[in-house]
Amino acid sequence: MTAVALPARVVRFPFPFPHETYRYSTNVEPAGARAVTAAGSWGDHPVDIDEYYRDELAERERILAADPSRFQALPHMDVAQWEAMTTVMRMLVDAYPDRFTLDRDGEQWRWRNHELGWDQSFAYSRADTLPDPPLRCLGRQIQEDVVLLDQREGALWGDAGLVTFAADWSLRFDVGMSFLQIHGPVPRVHEEGVIPRAQQFLMGLQPGQRYRRTNWTLTVDRRRDTATETYPDWGPDRRLLGEGPEAEVGDRLHLRVEVQHLIRLGASGAILFLIRTHLLPLVDVALVPEWAQRLHDVLVELPEDMADYKGVTRTRGPGIDWLREYAGVSV
């Protein structure tokens, strides 16, 4: 099979498994370089616009209208919010010069999003010149969720964010917590030193430095909002998936991959954390035989405590069975 025959969503998918088994690690690498996969590549730009741009922005607006607490910003994060917004605007212009324009004349800025037909003039740091707080304005224009981490007292603090597509966590609950506290529920990583090492690494980032990592789980249906707040809406689907016909699993069960970027902002000293969620149903994973085999092998071997934490205890069985039955993987 050649990459040309595959749909863009597969060609561009950030397949996350370099090895036959998966364990937590401080898996960071420099951002901006193209990552090649068995189907194509991803990762040319830290902010990425794809065929789901308008759909995901509309979904974010619906989620925020129903629950404004998905946006959080402690008062001391104003400076970082402005810097994050303008930094990402520049990143968008660098990545897609025909779709975005940013002009500056002293303190007066003009932002144009040609994709959405936006034309916004604003004065830097002047809240009255924007319709919403900067992070909120940014969230209307990028598919990524955003967290801003303040660095002080030898630690990182998740003090602002706009997160509508959380994989089973809650920004409202986490806001104001330290990096170590935020990762409190994750098994293994504390004893193994993964999280303290990650924090040391992040605190050493120099202005402008950009790194990235991936994380993954399984999600039933194309549901981006799997926040703790909406658990009653999506949690039961995990159980029901196993009770439905096996043939349905390929369409309903999705490999969910987060591409996360970590960027040090120069003026505020904050760390900008971008989380981009990609969902690919198993039927599409199966278009790439190497991916089907690798996902199968990872799911079979994944230790119980990690499976439990990821919330895949009930879904990995049906996923493994489907991959064996319909994707021709070898056992």
Ligand code: HEM
């Ligand atoms: C090098 C940097 C990082 C590493 C190595 C790391 C590692 C991890 C790991 C291993 C998990 C468990 C994921 C899973 O099993 O699906 C996790 C979850 C999580 N991470 Fe990170 N992470 C990093 C950066 C960040 C940053 C900057 C934030 C910003 C707030 C963050 C917020 C979270 C949250 C909210 C969860 C879910 C925790 C929960 O269950 O409540 N991570 N992280």
